[in-house]
Amino acid sequence: MQSLADRLGGFADALFDPTIVLPPGLVGPDGEPSPRRFAVYRNNVVVGLVEALKANFPSVCRIVGEEFFDAMARIFVASEPPTSPILFEFGIGFANFIAGFEPVADVPYLADIARLERAWHEAYHAPEANPLTAAALAAIPENQAAGITFSLHPSLRLIWSRFPILTIWRMNIGDGVPAPVDLTAGGEDVLLVRPAAKVEVCATPPGGYEFVEALQQGQPLTEAMKIALRADPRFDLSRNIRDLIAIGAFIDCHTANEPGRLTRGVRA
Amino acid sequence: MSRRNDDASVPQNGQIPSRAGVGLKPEHYRTILETAPDIGFFEVHAENYMGAGGPPHRYLTEIRNLYPLSLHGVGLSIGADRPLDRDHLNRLKGLIERYRPGLFSEHLAWSTHDTAYFDDLLPVPYTTESLSRVASHIDEVQEALGQQMLLENPSTYLTFAESTYSEIDFIAEIVKRTGCGLLLDVNNVHVASTNQQWDPLRYIDEYPLASVQEIHLAGYTPETDEKGRPLLIDTHDRPVDDIVWDLYQHTIGRLGPMPTLIEWDANVPPWPELKAEAERAEAIMSAIDRKEQARAIAG
Structure with a gap:
């Protein structure tokens, strides 16, 4: 047998x-x-x-x-x-x-849509963490700001595409209605993060993808800014920081002078 | 109607009451939290809550704070020839520690081979080799989880020519060897009995009823095989069939009131329709209970 x-x-x-x-x-x-x-x-x-x-x-x-x-x-x-x-x-x-x-x-954009949907599910099921508030960041002395490094939210995902994938995805999910899209109009880079119950999805501004990627790799703020500016001279640091705080992309930040000290995010 | 909030019979320790419960579906999360319906317990598929975080855990935590919970695994592959997945066992252990379910159950089936997971409950040959494999896997599960597990009888579409045990003898021997409890799926009894041409009443009467701690009820899809014989498919996509309700009544007559779960996993209906199925099970349990009491008084 x-x-x-x-x-x-x-x-x-x-x-x-x-x-x-x-x-x-x-x-x-x-x-x-x-x-x-x-x-x-x-x-x-x-x-x-x-x-x-x-x-x-x-x-x-x-x-x-x-x-x-x-x-x-x-x-x-x-x-x-x-x-x-x-x-x-x-x-x-x-x-x-x-x-x-x-x-x-x-x-040609279908594989990138699949990457986006995969990232969405990863963000949805990712570990919980409280986002850093603007107030916590504002408490850092100005002379230490350049050397700050950030801990990004564990649910944060970045998707790079040469197609307008966020526009296409939104037309094909939930109540979205498909409409003609100019595939040659330039790509959309997408950031996904789930700071609380809902997965937030947004297109990154010029240089934003490279900026967040550099921060994710542990580069200090000024280094990440240089990388972003090299990628796109239109990069706007204050707009990016403001948007990232607002969407809940950071959970912690550390200054070079006090590497051991963690400024814990407080839920707003 | 909600008598749950002031019902002193809701066990604080998470024990599953001898009432009807339903399988928890995401479609119903909000309704349940907003209306706090009078339901004996909820059951979840363990694998749906094995992410690190996110809305599934947020909802389950809130619902667990209000109701007893039972945990039902579909992916452990107890009947497989290969060693159990220790990572999966550890995830189950983590869920049990987090949600303190009143019962944990798994299937007499296999669903993995080499590295593949098939997402179906595949049948087990009833031989001495598979019996010792299943028994050693259940020993391993109970040891790893530090608690008894319930084993569910399968719905099957064919049999293995080499089987040397009847399904009931196979299950009874597993109980004897491992000390596990049993989950009696009455729909599976009807599906398997029809497909294998067994007598379902005799199946229930000969089942090791003393070990049964939970009952499952669900709907099935009727088809036929190549010889025109009925072939019932265990689809969980519709109401419980009247024949299965009759078998359930017979089972409760033998067992008395027992935690009873309505499983409805595909084509999930609006909440009131699901709740009505649970109420029907409770009505059968109450009627049997009254009959028992009347008999006790008369006797």
């Missing part, structure tokens, strides 16, 4: 392989083989995973249409099934899959 490992392995292999009609010894009440009964499991697995992927990428689904999405998702789930029972994490590789999926080559 087959070992349990081989038995379940044969069952598992047949789930994603339609050329295997039925592993031997799987029977109905009369003891006879029943492909139709095995097909219930095959269908449950594939449909269940396609639905799980759809729940994680609702905007991608709306852009390509449900029928197309299902067909594309079937290929993805068979080639990269989830490796964890936590299904809201399913689809880490979906954006890369889309980028290489020939039938959507005429929707």
